[in-house]
Amino acid sequence: MPGETMEAVVLLGPDEYEFQNDIPVPEIGPAEALCRVGAVAICGTDIGIMSGKFFPMWPPEWPFIIGHEWAGTVEAVGPGVSAFAPGDRVAGSSAVGCGLCRNCMKGRYNLCLNYGNMEAGHRQYGMTAPGAYAQYINANVRSLVHLPDSFDMPAASLLDTAGIALHIAKRGNIEAGDTVVVIGPGAVGSIAYQCASALGAGRVIVAGRGSRLEKAKEFGYETVDVNARDVMEYVKEATGGIGPDVVLECAGTAGTIVQAVEMIKKGGRVVVGGITQEDAPLPLRRFVLDEIEVVGSRAAPNCLPEVLALTESGALRLAELVTHRFPLTEFTAAMETFRNRTGGALKVVVEPNPDSGL
Numbered sequence: 258m259p260g261e262t263m264e265a266v267v268l269l270g271p272d273e274y275e276f277q278n279d280i281p282v283p284e285i286g287p288a289e290a291l292c293r294v295g296a297v298a299i300c301g302t303d304i305g306i307m308s309g310k311f312f313p314m315w316p317p318e319w320p321f322i323i324g325h326e327w328a329g330t331v332e333a334v335g336p337g338v339s340a341f342a343p344g345d346r347v348a349g350s351s352a353v354g355c356g357l358c359r360n361c362m363k364g365r366y367n368l369c370l371n372y373g374n375m376e377a378g379h380r381q382y383g384m385t386a387p388g389a390y391a392q393y394i395n396a397n398v399r400s401l402v403h404l405p406d407s408f409d410m411p412a413a414s415l416l417d418t419a420g421i422a423l424h425i426a427k428r429g430n431i432e433a434g435d436t437v438v439v440i441g442p443g444a445v446g447s448i449a450y451q452c453a454s455a456l457g458a459g460r461v462i463v464a465g466r467g468s469r470l471e472k473a474k475e476f477g478y479e480t481v482d483v484n485a486r487d488v489m490e491y492v493k494e495a496t497g498g499i500g501p502d503v504v505l506e507c508a509g510t511a512g513t514i515v516q517a518v519e520m521i522k523k524g525g526r527v528v529v530g531g532i533t534q535e536d537a538p539l540p541l542r543r544f545v546l547d548e549i550e551v552v553g554s555r556a557a558p559n560c561l562p563e564v565l566a567l568t569e570s571g572a573l574r575l576a577e578l579v580t581h582r583f584p585l586t587e588f589t590a591a592m593e594t595f596r597n598r599t600g601g602a603l604k605v606v607v608e609p610n611p612d613s614g615l
């Protein structure tokens with residue numbers, strides 16, 4: 258059993274954080290499990306949260322512990338928990354819906370109508386509820402999946418990101434043999450192109466640059482370097498002038514979203530998976546004349562068991578996306594490596610209990 262206090266990285270305000278070793282270990286409530294964190298992956302969203310630009314949505318208050326892509330081991334469970342027991346290896350999904358609103362009842366708990374309402378039972382760990390840059394996290398068991406032995410903790414900490422990528426690909430309604438363009442092979446995009454293949458795409462074209470695009474090439478995907486080629490022209494040529502059936506936009510810039518809408522085939526579907534704060538004019542006539550569909554994709558509802566199975570089958574390669582590992586005590590170095598993409602950094606994993614043999 259854990260002691261009464263733990264180590265954690267605590268955000269104190271915009272661009273201000275501290276490593277502390279006397280944070281109270283969270284108390285377990287009904288339907289919750291206290292988990293020892295084995296690995297937590299740094300996410301681009303963490304950088305935004307740390308800068309303060311999402312405050313007071315994420316976090317709702319300072320001080321606050323973030324970190325939402327994690328895996329670990331159950332230490333203790335609260336009242337009413339039977340599906341998980343101490344010693345179980347688990348991975349966490351960041352969001353838990355209230356379970357009672359209309360959207361939750363339909364399974365769309367990523368769009369919970371009680372978002373951020375802790376009293377109603379909604380949680381988004383590392384954003385509205387305490388997260389995993391700590392030795393322990395307290396999580397509702399609805400956010401957990403059991404881990405097979407084949408997963409090590411760093412690879413398992415990528416399951417939430419993988420779920421986000423799968424949800425994006427599923428929102429594309431990919432049909433067998435479709436041509437799919439994936440824009441932006443960052444962490445989510447790198448899994449989204451694998452998901453497109455897993456869902457039956459016949460041809461997947463990855464548009465990006467640098468070491469992240471190299472990774473796609475290494476994995477055997479067709480790539481187009483946006484620094485060397487005009488992507489619109491390349492895709493047009495590659496599709497005989499008609500455009501791709503589906504575009505998965507994972508770069509999250511206004512420019513690439515417009516590009517996706519412009520390149521999509523008549524009757525095709527664009528999924529916007531990257532968040533941008535900017536607005537941009539879109540060719541609206543295409544919505545009617547070409548019956549194009551443009552949809553958004555948020556979080557990873559019900560996707561963790563699915564990406565777990567796809568990873569076990571070999572359809573998704575997650576472990577190879579983990580480029581760096583740091584103990585929690587070296588959080589600053591980990592964050593800088595991620596932020597500066599040092600050494601081709603893609604997924605940088607932080608380990609809060611590095612000597613525990615997890």
Ligand SMILES: [Zn+2]
Nearest residue numbers: 300301302326
């Ligand atoms: Zn994330």
Ligand SMILES: [Zn+2]
Nearest residue numbers: 355358361369
């Ligand atoms: Zn709800």
